[in-house]
Structure formats: C-alpha cells, structure tokens
Amino acid sequence: xxxxxxxxxxxxxxxxxxxxxxxxxxxxxxxxxxxxxxxxxxxxxxxxxxxxxxxxxxxxxxxxxxxxxxxxxxxxxxxxxxxxxxxxxxxxxxxxxxxxxxxxxxxxxxxxxxxxxxxxxxxxxxxxxxxxxxxxxxxxxxxxxxxxxxxxxxxxxxxxxx
Numbered sequence: 001x002x003x004x005x006x007x008x009x010x011x012x013x014x015x016x017x018x019x020x021x022x023x024x025x026x027x028x029x030x031x032x033x034x035x036x037x038x039x040x041x042x043x044x045x046x047x048x049x050x051x052x053x054x055x056x057x058x059x060x061x062x063x064x065x066x067x068x069x070x071x072x073x074x075x076x077x078x079x080x081x082x083x084x085x086x087x088x089x090x091x092x093x094x095x096x097x098x099x100x101x102x103x104x105x106x107x108x109x110x111x112x113x114x115x116x117x118x119x120x121x122x123x124x125x126x127x128x129x130x131x132x133x134x135x136x137x138x139x140x141x142x143x144x145x146x147x148x149x150x151x152x153x154x155x156x157x158x159x160x161x162x
Contacts, residue, residue, distance in 0.1 A: 026099035108158035
C-alpha cells in the first residue's frame, strides 16, 4: 500500500514538474519580448493587464498536471492511459510552441497558427481524459476556456498589427 501511494505521489510530482518546466521554458521566450516588442503592439481594450497572466497560468498549469495525474490514476492499466497522456504531452509541447511562435519569433501570425493546433490538442486531451476520469476532464475546461480567449486575443492583435 505504501509503495502504491509513493508511486502515485511520484507520478503527481512528475506531472507537476513537466507542467512547470513547460511554463518556465515558455517564459524564456516571453519575458525578453514583454518590455519592448509586446508593449508596443496595438492591443484591443479587452486585453487583461499583464499582472493577470502569471497567476492565471500558474493555476492552469497546476490543473493541467492534476488532470494528467487523475487520468493516469483512473486508468485500468498503463496501456489505457497512453492515448490521454500522449495528447497531454502534445498539448503541453504546443503550449510551449505558442510562446516560441508569438513571443520568441515576435509573430502574432505564427502564434495564431500554433494556438489553433493547441486548441485542437486540448479538446483531444479533454475528450480522452473524460474516458478515464470526469474530474480529469473537468480540470481541463478552464484551460480550454482561457486558450479560447487567448486565441481571440491573438487573432485581434494580429489584425491590429498587420
């Protein structure tokens, strides 16, 4: 019993580490672009203040990790969790790719392309997680909502700065 509990905690720690690593790597693209490039972009009036993004993403990345952990934990066996975890890895990679495209390349157009793929990957992850755990899927709903908002914001920034 203790061994199973320890393994579960190790999986949780691994998912949290992967999520926060993606966030940290994404900030390597984001932070250098904030002061100069991003501040000078024309943005819609409904753009949230910069101070909102950090706390929102911290909560979302935590929920993303918890979602993967719950899906893996609920799976009948390791094989049954593979599709959901593969999709989870894909959406995490695309989240990082969006930071690289939008902020790293300083390209709202490239960001728009990547965020479209990210949105699809989140929907797939949510659907696959729902087969294993309702709670796992529910934890991804705020992420999907925020990414939908971010996609609309990305699109508007692209339109305003072409």
